Amino acid sequence: MNVEPSRSVLRRLRAVDWSDEGGAWRHENSRACLMREYLRRAALWADHCGAERSWPFFDLAEHVDAAVRIPAGIAAxxxxxxxxxxxxxVRTTCRAAVRWAVLRTESPAGPLPDLPDPxxxxxxxxxxGGGFFVEEFIDLGGAMVRLGTVESNLAARPFLxxxxxxxxxxxxxxxxxxxxxxxxxxxRSSxxxxxxxxxxxxxxxxEVFTRNLRWEPTEYLRLYELGHNEVDHVAITEIEAAAFIESTTKRLTGSR
Structure with missing residues (x-):
């Protein structure tokens, strides 16, 4: 059995500071985006597997190939x-992530569907910044995210x-x-x-996102409001901003 994928996830979990309240506050925007993307991906898989009643914080491997088990040493x-x-x-999804890593390499049930890693x-x-709590909203320790339903999350825009x-x-x-x-x-798309x-x-x-790959002060919006800028602009979503940042970073650094 190839245990490296599951051990890799275990190493990531071991490095998490579960009491990092400062990190949760510093990263509240990105953590909210990540939670919304998890809910979307979990909805895609739940819909595919007929596991809507188990959504959102569930062990997906149980619905794909229940025979897959985490190796005893790694489980301990x-x-x-x-x-x-x-x-x-939180504990359920951590165990599920490790088990999913096992399933991706060891499942005899056949190839997985072309859906994103849940x-x-x-x-x-x-x-x-650690975990979360679920009450009326999902509390990320710095941001609040609406849970929604499987159907509403299936319709959500991907955050890739x-x-x-x-x-x-x-x-x-x-x-x-x-x-x-x-x-x-x-x-707008480019x-x-x-x-x-x-x-x-x-x-x-x-602030403007510059070729230095960071946000720097700008007078653009103030000058535009005063009628001194010819270049127009339009409000965009956080997801669109992230896509521009990532494509610019790849272009300027040559990364993939």
Whole structure:
């Protein structure tokens, strides 16, 4: 049995600081995006497997190939890692992520459907500030996410940009509005650039994502409001902003 995939997930879980309240606050925007993407992916798999009643925080392997088991040695280590971790929904998904890694390499049930990895967004979320609690909303310790239903999450827009640098670029304090700079040949889907306006404690900060791959102050929005800019802009979603950041990072760094 190839235990490396499951051991790799175990190593990631072992490195999580489950009491990192500061990290949860610093990464509240990206963690909210990751949770919404997990809910969407879990809904896709639940719909495919007929497991809607088990959604959202469930052991997907049980519905795909119940015969798959975590190797005894890794299961014992996982018990140690999760000792004291709560609530049960977090422990369930951690075990499920390890079991899923086993299933991906060892399942005799045949090839998996062409659906995205269900647990990767949650693993990234845990790495960026620990777990969550489920009450009326999903409480991420810095952000609140609406649970919704399987049907509403099936219709949600995908958040496919999980690179740490992209997630870092989404994290900032205040209420944020993103804008794409558009003109002829540069539509919303492929803009000249993006800017954001943050309002925090009554102060406004305008920033542009630059070739230095970071947010830097800009006068663009203020000048536009005064009628001194010819380049137009349109409000965009956080998901669109993340896609631009990731594509720009890949283009400028040559990464894939």
């Amino acid at each position: 280590e996982l018990d140690e890692v999760l000792r004291g971790v709560g609530p049960s929904s 647990y990767e967004p949650l693993l990234a979320l845990y790495e960026r 940009t999980l690179a740490p640098a992209t997630l870092d670029a989404l994290d900032a304090e205040g209420e944020i509005t993103y804008y794409a700079k558009i003109s002829e040949g540069y539509p 803009p000249r650039g993006i800017v954001r306006r943050r309002v925090d404690d009554g102060r406004t900060y305008d």
